[in-house]
Amino acid sequence: MGSQIVSLVVNDQRREFIARPGTSLLSALRESLGLMAAKRGCGQGTCGTCTVLVDDRPVMSCLVAVETIEGASVRTLEGVARGGELDEVQSAFVDGFATQCGFCTAGMIMSAEALLERDPDPSREDVVEAISGNVCRCTGYASIVAAILDAARRRRDAASSGGDAPAVPAGSEAADGAGVR
Template identity: 60%
Template sequence: MKKSVVSLTVNGAERDVLVAPGTTLLDLLRESQGLTGTRRGCEQGACGSCTVLVDGKAMMSCLLPAETVDGASVLTVEGLTPAAGLHPIQEAFLEGFATQCGFCTPGMIMATAGLLAANPQPTREDAVRAISGNICRCTGYEAIIDAVLDAARRVRAGHLATAA
């Protein structure tokens, strides 16, 4: 099997990564970049735990062949988190009790970041639609939806200039 070089920007840093055919973006992030905040869940695109932003859009990294993101910009939960403290989305999830076990949380946060990058004033229906591809087995969704809307308010209030 011939490996190929994939050039991409991960959390603001340019990377050239040698990948084997069939390597997913999830594998690239976790195994070669050490970014384990992107969770390995179902590996079938059904749970959303592997959600990252690719060129600003929320995508499930388990479904993306690494070769298809050549030249793209990828943002993971590690890249969303500021050097000091938490991102407003993370603050809203934490303060709104929108996490329990935490396994789905990075994917939910990145789905929220994608929503807020595209729509800084989402409705409840927008929030529900944005996280609809993400499964939580612990919290139910009310606290998560409330956290998404609270995060939008925090971002608009200037806690951070942009959501992503």
């Protein structure tokens, strides 16, 4: 069986490319579309570095044959920032020092985006469960969980004020997750 044209909506843009059957979504994103945020880690779906959203659900893109999601909507880290501005999750990761080497960061952020889109007020346990498929070997997870809880608060504050919520300085009570359920 030869190559075929695959059509996806990637970061809100219709994209078509040629792929061989069995080409992973990760390979298509990186090699055909030049989107490099999702990383190849284990290649077996256990580390989460390749996490992207397909139809708003987090998936390990190394495990998805791209032809099986023809026509789907795919969002990568490159599609999260709007108008050159970091969104709340990205900002909270930066402000809360939730990255070290950065290898897991794109996958962590995409898992967090999916969580906050379905649950704007998650508990600490909800966050831990949402990122349970994402491995970080550097941070110990505490700063990542706190950043996601902070991002949730920022989004709720922005929604209630009708605009952007002010950033909470890293190390403050809200940024470190204290007092957040």
